[in-house]
Amino acid sequence: MQELKLTKQAETVNELLARYGVKFGIYKNNTFQEQLFPFDTIPRVIGKADFAYLERGLKQRVTALNCFIKDIYGEKKIIRDRVVPEEFVYISSGFLAPCDGVVPPKGIYAHIAGIDLVQGKDGEWYVLEDNLRVPSGASYPMIARELCRRSSPETFEANHVEDNRDYTRLLRRTMDHANTGGHTVILTPGRYNAAYFEHSYLAEKTGAHLVTGNELMVENDYLYFVDYSGKKEKVGVIYRRISDEYLDPMTFREESMIGIPHIFDVYRKGHVALINAPGNGVADDKGIYYFVPKMIRYYLDEEPVLQNAPTYLPFYEEDMKYVLAHFDDLVLKDVAEAGGYGVVFANKMTAQEKEDFIALLKKEPRRFIAQEVIDFMDIDILEGGVRTPRKADLRAFVLMADEPLVWKSGLTRFSRNPDSFIVNSSQGGGFKDTWVLSQ
Amino acid sequence: MSMLRFHYHMEIAFSEPVWDHVYTLKCLPKTSEHQEILECSYTISPANKIQEGMDSFGNRMLYGTAEERQSLFLVDVTGRAKMREGDSGYGNEDISLYRYHTSLTRPEERILELLADCRERTAQIPKARVYDRACVYMGIVRESLAYQKGITTINTTAEEALALRGGVCQDYAQLLIALCREDKIPARYVVGMLKGEGESHAWTEVYDNGRWVGLDPTNNVVVEQSHIKISHGRDYRDCSINRGVFRGQADQRQRIRVEVAEEAVRIL
Structure with a gap:
């Protein structure tokens, strides 16, 4: 009954979200558009035992991924032992040669991991994607919960839901742990970024300074925050929300206007921590994804708790044969693309498209992975006041300090298009709060 | 000495x-x-x-x-x-980094055609004799490009330079790298100084059985005592x-x- 009441307040909460500026900016046809990220008030509910299982699997996965990145930019044992073929590492656009041999403070690479999961109709959870670069989205369920709590406090008295305000503490703990001695800042590319709302929200919640690149400078091999009066304060940790290639024009893209010249050089010397570490893209590459269960066995000597979606690498002859034989049943992903782009369902291709695609696949087998289409569980959303089933995924957040901790909530995204399996917010999807029950 | x-x-x-x-x-x-x-x-x-x-x-x-x-x-x-x-160094660093193409060395049609020519002209040399094969490739690079300033830029790829049939030391070095890597020979880009007066110079190092050997395709010579090395990397960009x-x-x-x-x- 309480849930019903919340449902009725959908309009109120969405109005408040709009008023608070909870927006998602996207580029369409080369113009910047801010659009609301539609919130659906029916929460996804995950039981205590179910979440404990997820938690175990997520910690294990992120621990292994961290070991992998450390190994790749260090000893490269997993390549020497032929568990991961070296071409998958070196050809990956996420492998950054300038990171080779660089050990970040405390040896942590993926401080904040956003792991995308779906639950199949059989109840089994599958990991679809690991996001280890700059995963976004935690702020949306946080503020949605805040507003729901305000408009309907009794809901949270009647239901035993884990408090998701805890994200602030987890993030702060991760930042403090990595800190090399100095201020904590969150670096945003600016208000035209898709996730600007989130940058400002997390800064406010954690008490970190929200800064842009031109407020930071390197001097004498340290990073400084320069305030409006010209006073310089040393920075010990920077939670940067800009991608690797724009981070430092002296090491990465020379034309970057939003980065900080020489920040990579002081990071290399261990004088500042970067959250997340540059170069992580080598581990969340769609091609490397295939190897994550093998990494877990290799580094941790454990069986993976969480499953991957069944995945084939056309790079291997045997897998190529399978892919060609079962082409129509598979979804194909371009390993270099993100955000739901470069994903094609074979059964939606025309005969010509299929022919062209197979030719491309044979020419560049390393570029694609193929996956079985998982029939994932529908979740109800409210459409015009009526409960309607839609596809939804879950982005779970794992925050690494001395040990990994999993946030007891997460971002549930759903597709508004009834025929679509693609839930990315950049493709116009909506979101829900994720309730983890405490009893 | x-x-x-x-x-x-x-x-x-x-x-x-x-x-x-x-x-x-x-x-x-x-x-x-x-x-x-x-x-x-x-x-x-x-x-x-x-x-x-x-x-x-x-x-x-x-x-x-x-x-x-x-x-x-x-x-x-x-x-x-x-x-x-002797050699330009031993292979105790990461060799694999230099096995794979970058955007400046990635071959297309013309380089692949030239490589076919390279293979034909080295058909008599056993595969394992990397150095001997690479020396022939160096000669072919030298024949394929005419030294000419101003027709290429720092962003010109090896393929583009070959299409232009000319360029400067950077283009010679990157074309040789492209051929070697495509033929499974690790190769890297080197910046340095050459005896005499002039500008900075660029050449190539190829990896042959545990050692790096310098080859200067612009001058079609093996690197010996007149090349002072400054830096190396995968291509021009790593060494600018x-x-x-x-x-x-x-x-x-x-x-x-x-x-x-x-x-x-x-x-x-």
Whole structure:
């Protein structure tokens, strides 16, 4: 009954979200558009035992991924032992040669991991994607919960839901742990970024300074925050929300206007921590994804708790044969693309498209992975006041300090298009709060 | 063994004064199996706080910020190097990094055609004799390009240079790298100084059974005692001698002068 009441307040909460500026900016046809990220008030509910299982699997996965990145930019044992073929590492656009041999403070690479999961109709959870670069989205369920709590406090008295305000503490703990001695800042590319709302929200919640690149400078091999009066304060940790290639024009893209010249050089010397570490893209590459269960066995000597979606690498002859034989049943992903782009369902291709695609696949087998289409569980959303089933995924957040901790909530995204399996917010999807029950 | 004295000079003239000039320089030679750097000093003007570091390829870096307004940026490096016979270094670093193409070396139709030619002309040489094969490839690169300034830029790929049938040392080096990598021979890009007077130079190193061997396709010679090496990387971009950003609107003109001369052996 309480849930019903919340449902009725959908309009109120969405109005408040709009008023608070909870927006998602996207580029369409080369113009910047801010659009609301539609919130659906029916929460996804995950039981205590179910979440404990997820938690175990997520910690294990992120621990292994961290070991992998450390190994790749260090000893490269997993390549020497032929568990991961070296071409998958070196050809990956996420492998950054300038990171080779660089050990970040405390040896942590993926401080904040956003792991995308779906639950199949059989109840089994599958990991679809690991996001280890700059995963976004935690702020949306946080503020949605805040507003729901305000408009309907009794809901949270009647239901035993884990408090998701805890994200602030987890993030702060991760930042403090990595800190090399100095201020904590969150670096945003600016208000035209898709996730600007989130940058400002997390800064406010954690008490970190929200800064842009031109407020930071390197001097004498340290990073400084320069305030409006010209006073310089040393920075010990920077939670940067800009991608690797724009981070430092002296090491990465020379034309970057939003980065900080020489920040990579002081990071290399261990004088500042970067959250997340540059170069992580080598581990969340769609091609490397295939190897994550093998990494877990290799580094941790454990069986993976969480499953991957069944995945084939056309790079291997045997897998190529399978892919060609079962082409129509598979979804194909371009390993270099993100955000739901470069994903094609074979059964939606025309005969010509299929022919062209197979030719491309044979020419560049390393570029694609193929996956079985998982029939994932529908979740109800409210459409015009009526409960309607839609596809939804879950982005779970794992925050690494001395040990990994999993946030007891997460971002549930759903597709508004009834025929679509693609839930990315950049493709116009909506979101829900994720309730983890405490009893 | 020979003893070389070197002087590297770079100047950037700005058409208008600029400020907050942030730079990274990879212009300091390093001691290796091939060369022993006995002395090396540098001056940078305008003078300011300069940091030293090392990139992930093992190259020495100088970096800093010149905050004050300037119209002329000057870098001078001088020193002495004792050149040794033989290889350009052993393969104790990551070799695999140099097996794979970058956007500047990735072959397309023309390079693949040229490689077919290379293979035909080395058909008699056993596969394992990497050095011998690479020397033939070097000769083919030399035949395929005509030395010509101004037709290529720092962003020209090996494939594009081959289409133009010409270029400068950077293009020769990258074309040889492209052919070698495509033929499973690890190869890397080298920046350095050549005996005599001129600009900085670029050549190629190929990996042959545990050692790196320098090949200079622009001159079609094996690298011996007249090449002082400054840096190496996957392609031109990893080794660019100067990288900088500044505030102000100005055109910049860069001039490089290198002098390397044999030192008279002192007789006691």
